[in-house]
Amino acid sequence: MPHDLAPMDLSDATSAELADRAAALNAAYRNHSAFAVMSRAMDDPSVGTVALVSSFGAESVVLLHMLSVMDRRRPVLFLETGMLFRETLDYQRDLAERFGLTDLRLIRPDDAALAAVDPDGTLNTRDTDACCAVRKVRPLEQALAPFDAWITGRKRFQSGTRAALEFFEPDGARLKINPLACWTPEDVRDYMDNNRLPRHPLVAKGFPSIGCAPCTTAVAPGEDPRAGRWRGKTKEECGIHFVNGRMVRGPAPKADETMGETIVAKDIVAEDRGVEAPAPELAADAPAAPVIARDDGFSAEDWHAPFDALADLTEAGAAAVDVPSDADPAALAGRLDAARIIRVDFPSFSDGRGFTIARRLREMGYTGRLRARGVIADQYAMARRSGFDEVEVAPQLAARQPEDQWLARAQWRANDYQARLRG
Numbered sequence: 001m002p003h004d005l006a007p008m009d010l011s012d013a014t015s016a017e018l019a020d021r022a023a024a025l026n027a028a029y030r031n032h033s034a035f036a037v038m039s040r041a042m043d044d045p046s047v048g049t050v051a052l053v054s055s056f057g058a059e060s061v062v063l064l065h066m067l068s069v070m071d072r073r074r075p076v077l078f079l080e081t082g083m084l085f086r087e088t089l090d091y092q093r094d095l096a097e098r099f100g101l102t103d104l105r106l107i108r109p110d111d112a113a114l115a116a117v118d119p120d121g122t123l124n125t126r127d128t129d130a131c132c133a134v135r136k137v138r139p140l141e142q143a144l145a146p147f148d149a150w151i152t153g154r155k156r157f158q159s160g161t162r163a164a165l166e167f168f169e170p171d172g173a174r175l176k177i178n179p180l181a182c183w184t185p186e187d188v189r190d191y192m193d194n195n196r197l198p199r200h201p202l203v204a205k206g207f208p209s210i211g212c213a214p215c216t217t218a219v220a221p222g223e224d225p226r227a228g229r230w231r232g233k234t235k236e237e238c239g240i241h242f243v244n245g246r247m248v249r250g251p252a253p254k255a256d257e258t259m260g261e262t263i264v265a266k267d268i269v270a271e272d273r274g275v276e277a278p279a280p281e282l283a284a285d286a287p288a289a290p291v292i293a294r295d296d297g298f299s300a301e302d303w304h305a306p307f308d309a310l311a312d313l314t315e316a317g318a319a320a321v322d323v324p325s326d327a328d329p330a331a332l333a334g335r336l337d338a339a340r341i342i343r344v345d346f347p348s349f350s351d352g353r354g355f356t357i358a359r360r361l362r363e364m365g366y367t368g369r370l371r372a373r374g375v376i377a378d379q380y381a382m383a384r385r386s387g388f389d390e391v392e393v394a395p396q397l398a399a400r401q402p403e404d405q406w407l408a409r410a411q412w413r414a415n416d417y418q419a420r421l422r423g
């Protein structure tokens with residue numbers, strides 16, 4: 001089918017229909033090569049309109065080359081986060097010219113959103129999830145809106161979370177196509193060698209996986225190829241392969257459910273700008289007081305003594321203490337044993353200083369109860385990895401993000417990439 005032949009109208013597919021379609025496509029394409037999956041899927045009416053999303057990273061040249069052989073007029077989306085290496089931008093221009101790609105679309109973060117949450121370009125140092133959300137996830141969501149499916153270069157060998165990767169998977173409101181799912185590192189290398197394809201210039205400098213400059217380091221021989229991504233942090237994925245913070249493996253949420261999460265995020269951004277977000281009406285069964293979120297869900301507050309200011313904590317006696325986000329944890333040195341519970345404040349969604357405070361307190365030997373206040377469900381996994389035991393959830397937030405949304409993030413250990421590496 002020529003690529004400009006109108007595909008079926010797939011825009012109203014439900015999540016169940018998408019899952020069924022992905023399963024049928026996986027069955028039909030089971031024995032196909034990567035090239036065949038990609039070329040046939042692009043003209044398959046049950047797939048619909050397709051775009052290739054490319055990072056122009058270490059292995060991106062494979063799919064870009066395949067696409068140029070099939071039809072160089074196909075749309076290619078390139079996320080220019082504003083944080084990429086100069087070498088990546090040069091490589092992108094070189095490949096686009098070499099392959100004659102005629103529909104390359106540079107996708108950039110929204111200026112207003114950046115001004116609201118990352119005005120000085122340092123959000124990645126405080127909160128990588130929020131930074132990826134504003135620089136990658138949301139721009140890509142918008143860029144993908146006209147398409148029914150997108151092609152990625154993900155492969156099973158890349159990490160444990162990709163070990164069961166299929167050619168087709170439901171991804172929110174559309175399909176995701178992974179033609180290289182079954183390829184090994186040797187397959188990638190052979191394809192590049194056989195087709196004499198140019199390597200990303202940073203590969204020779206020890207970068208087998210390349211993302212944004214502030215979040216990518218070289219890896220040592222023998223290290224996992226993705227160990228240089230967000231090194232020292234527990235983050236493993238940028239979020240563009242997740243829906244609502246979770247990897248999509250089975251039936252995906254319906255489009256409007258996904259948008260529901262986006263609306264919540266907008267509310268939070270509004271709060272972050274100092275603009276008052278409209279308060280949702282509290283349901284009859286919504287909590288009237290803060291609840292405590294832990295790995296097993298919500299529970300009622302069980303600490304009934306007052307919290308003291310940091311300055312009031314003495315070496316004598318058990319106490320609860322409030323720690324503001326701009327506190328220096330060193331101020332608690334020598335007094336940590338006196339604190340049975342420490343509550344760290346997060347004044348806004350994009351202020352990640354509390355995570356650093358938690359890590360420092362644990363490094364200093366604090367073994368008592370550590371609570372975060374002001375954290376949203378999307379940040380629960382990060383809070384737990386940082387050393388928090390629990391999150392205090394205000395009634396309004398609990399109404400917007402009820403218990404099931406927090407429980408969905410409670411499997412935070414399963415995605416703890418750095419912990420698995422250490423193990």
Ligand code: SF4
Nearest residue numbers: 128131132135212215
């Ligand atoms: S990879 Fe780093 S710099 Fe790039 S969007 Fe994510 S956190 Fe920000």
